[in-house]
Amino acid sequence: MIIEKKEDILQYIPQREPIIMVGHLVEIIDNKMLTQLTVYKENYFCTINNTVSFYGVIEHIAQSYALVYGYLYGKFIGMIGRITKLRVYFEPNIEEIINTEITVISNVNNLVLISAISFQNESKIISCEMYLHFNR
Amino acid sequence: MIDKTLINIFSKGITINTLEIEFKINPEHIVFKGHFPNNPIVPGVLEMQIAENILLDSLSINAKLFSVSNVKFSKPIYPNNISLYTCLINYSINENLIDCVIFIKDNFSTYMSMYCNYKIE
Numbered sequence: 001m002i003i004e005k006k007e008d009i010l011q012y013i014p015q016r017e018p019i020i021m022v023g024h025l026v027e028i029i030d031n032k033m034l035t036q037l038t039v040y041k042e043n044y045f046c047t048i049n050n051t052v053s054f055y056g057v058i059e060h061i062a063q064s065y066a067l068v069y070g071y072l073y074g075k076f077i078g079m080i081g082r083i084t085k086l087r088v089y090f091e092p093n094i095e096e097i098i099n100t101e102i103t104v105i106s107n108v109n110n111l112v113l114i115s116a117i118s119f120q121n122e123s124k125i126i127s128c129e130m131y132l133h134f135n136r
Numbered sequence: 137m138i139d140k141t142l143i144n145i146f147s148k149g150i151t152i153n154t155l156e157i158e159f160k161i162n163p164e165h166i167v168f169k170g171h172f173p174n175n176p177i178v179p180g181v182l183e184m185q186i187a188e189n190i191l192l193d194s195l196s197i198n199a200k201l202f203s204v205s206n207v208k209f210s211k212p213i214y215p216n217n218i219s220l221y222t223c224l225i226n227y228s229i230n231e232n233l234i235d236c237v238i239f240i241k242d243n244f245s246t247y248m249s250m251y252c253n254y255k256i257e
Contacts, residue, residue, distance in 0.1 A: 016170035019179065044167055054201050055181040062181075077172060079212060080180040086204035086252075128204070 012070030021060040031104040035064035051091035061116045078134040086128035092120040155225040163215040178213040199254040207250035
């Protein structure tokens with residue numbers, strides 16, 4: 001585990017409550033990284049069915065890479081520029097771990113293209129490609 | 137369901153396969169305290185959520201996002217710029233899918249354009 005505690009997460013991402021959507025940075029191996037999140041009931045993206053809305057998971061993917069970027073290069077505001085090839089499968093449960101695997105496809109001039117897949121209990125939640133721009 | 141703490145609907149234009157809904161964003165919404173402190177910006181995912189809420193509320197249909205072939209965020213929306221935005225949706229219903237082309241714009245700019253579909257439940 002590279003970053004485990006919430007107070008450490010806050011060093012690397014500019015988001016603050018109630019919209020912090022990344023919990024742990026588990027590992028970085030070359031251009032691949034793994035993050036985790038557990039959502040609780042007070043979270044903005046918790047639905048009336050005690051699930052996490054798809055939009056919360058998409059924000060989690062964006063903040064997952066923002067955390068990696070902050071860890072590697074320093075804390076900067078990053079914005080989603082474009083999302084493609086997004087497919088959603090099911091809304092994950094709150095209070096259960098969401099695992100997200102990210103692969104960096106390209107990183108040029110602070111514009112980063114990633115592909116991402118999020119899982120809960122080994123079932124796919126969402127997959128997509130996402131362009132993120134960081135204001136360095 | 138529309139999050140009435142986030143947006144206020146001002147007018148609705150509903151014709152066959154087209155929705156044109158005007159709305160304002162509440163700059164005091166709690167999300168902007170964290171995104172970002174002293175620099176509030178509407179998260180792109182909230183723009184997507186606003187579009188879904190407006191579509192499903194206008195059609196009185198229960199559906200969930202199924203796929204997005206492309207969503208582009210051309211310009212950030214700053215909630216402190218009190219502006220009247222338009223959500224323009226062209227849609228067609230094919231069996232259990234609603235295929236959509238959605239824009240969020242104002243008189244000067246397009247902020248989001250999205251090609252997506254929703255699965256009717």
